Amino acid sequence: MIIDYIFTGTDGIDYSVEIEVYETQDLSMFPEGVNGTFRLLRINPDGERKLIYLIDNHAPYGFHEHDELPENHESRVTIHVKSWQEAWEKFQARCREITK
Amino acid sequence: MRLKFLNIVFKESNEFFADINKVLKSGKGLNTRSENVLIFDSVKTFNNVMTVNKIQILRTISQLRPESVYQLAMTLNRVPQHVLKDCRQLEAFKFIKLEVTDSGRGSLRPILAFDYDVIRTDSPLVSPYTISERSERLLFGKRVAV
Numbered sequence: 001m002i003i004d005y006i007f008t009g010t011d012g013i014d015y016s017v018e019i020e021v022y023e024t025q026d027l028s029m030f031p032e033g034v035n036g037t038f039r040l041l042r043i044n045p046d047g048e049r050k051l052i053y054l055i056d057n058h059a060p061y062g063f064h065e066h067d068e069l070p071e072n073h074e075s076r077v078t079i080h081v082k083s084w085q086e087a088w089e090k091f092q093a094r095c096r097e098i099t100k
Numbered sequence: 101m102r103l104k105f106l107n108i109v110f111k112e113s114n115e116f117f118a119d120i121n122k123v124l125k126s127g128k129g130l131n132t133r134s135e136n137v138l139i140f141d142s143v144k145t146f147n148n149v150m151t152v153n154k155i156q157i158l159r160t161i162s163q164l165r166p167e168s169v170y171q172l173a174m175t176l177n178r179v180p181q182h183v184l185k186d187c188r189q190l191e192a193f194k195f196i197k198l199e200v201t202d203s204g205r206g207s208l209r210p211i212l213a214f215d216y217d218v219i220r221t222d223s224p225l226v227s228p229y230t231i232s233e234r235s236e237r238l239l240f241g242k243r244v245a246v
Contacts, residue, residue, distance in 0.1 A: 004194060005116050006149075007141035014145065016192075019120060047188025084124045092117045 006043075009099030014043040017095065021084065029059050036084060038091040040098065053098060055079065055091050063087050065094075103235055104214070106195070107137045108146060108221040116141070135214055138194060143225050149193050150219075153178070154186050155229055158219075161196060161210050162232045168207045169198070184208075195219075 005017040021036035029035075040053040051073075054066040061076055068075035081087045111119070116139060140146045156176060166172040173183035187210050190196045198208040217235035220228040230236045 002135075003120070003139065005111075005113075005139045005141070006145060006193060007113055007116075008145045008148075014148075017116075021124070043189075043192045045189075046185060047190075047192040049192050085121060088117075088121060088124055 007099075011099060013099070015095075015099055016041045016043055016049065030057070031059065032057070032084075034084060036087075038088065040091075040095050053091075053094055055087050057084075057087065065090075101234075103217040103232075103238065105136060106213070106216040106219045106231075108219060108226075109137060109139045110143060110146070110221065110223055111139055111141065113141055136216065143221075143223050146221070146226065149189065150229070151186075154190055154195075157183065157186055157190065157210070158195060158212070158229075158231050161212055162217075165211075167209055168201065168203075169210055170207070172210055 003017075003019045005019075007015055007017070009015050016039075018037075018039040018041065021034060023033055024030050024035045025033070026035070027033060035058070037054065037056040039051055041049045042052050043049055050070045052069050054069060055063065057063045061078060063079045063081050064076045065079050066073060066075060067077045079087065079090060081090060157172065160166065160172060160175055164175060166175060169184050169187055170180050172187070173180040176183060187196065187198060187208070190210075191198050194213050196213055197211050199211060201207045201209050212231070215232075217232040218228050218230055218239075228239075230239055
């Protein structure tokens with residue numbers, strides 16, 4: 001599943017949510033058999049798409065968020081959730097915080 | 101040959117987040133991919149993006165296939181920097197792609213995200229936008245100048 005959702009935040013800025021979730025056979029990298037990423041991007045008036053929040057799940061980190069975007073892509077913090085649904089709930093809560 | 105549509109769907113954020121939750125819960129639809137759909141939160145957000153100038157850009161790209169943003173600007177008789185800014189926005193919202201050409205000057209060739217003929221929405225408040233020459237011929241029975 002690949003989905004793009006475009007919305008205007010309550011801060012008046014345009015954002016895009018990109019969701020990529022699909023089943024995979026690569027169980028060493030994706031122990032749940034699902035490869036997924038939730039991205040929040042800010043769309044600047046000049047058309048630049050800036051990645052500002054990201055949750056994904058892969059070895060060796062498990063579910064984690066990239067908490068220092070857009071400056072530092074390598075900073076990861078483990079999030080303690082057990083399923084994609086819980087990760088999605090965390091993602092949407094964070095989206096609401098960022099875009100208000 | 102049938103017309104190809106780029107479909108614009110409007111969903112408020114609560115509805116969108118709930119729909120994704122349902123898919124993740126059921127696991128159904130995980131392996132589907134629909135490149136011909138863009139989801140916006142409101143008609144207002146869509147209308148802010150889709151100005152008259154941008155529709156003209158999309159029609160010109162579809163019908164005249166310019167080799168560069170500069171050529172596109174010359175065709176539209178507009179300032180290249182302004183056209184480039186509009187193209188960057190259209191790319192950000194995934195209506196077009198900007199391909200780096202091998203001319204060696206970092207020139208950008210604008211192309212549609214895929215070869216769609218019409219942009220249509222699920223709202224009665226927004227009329228469909230004909231983009232290709234074929235769609236204008238079929239829907240209006242005449243050629244409309246870009």
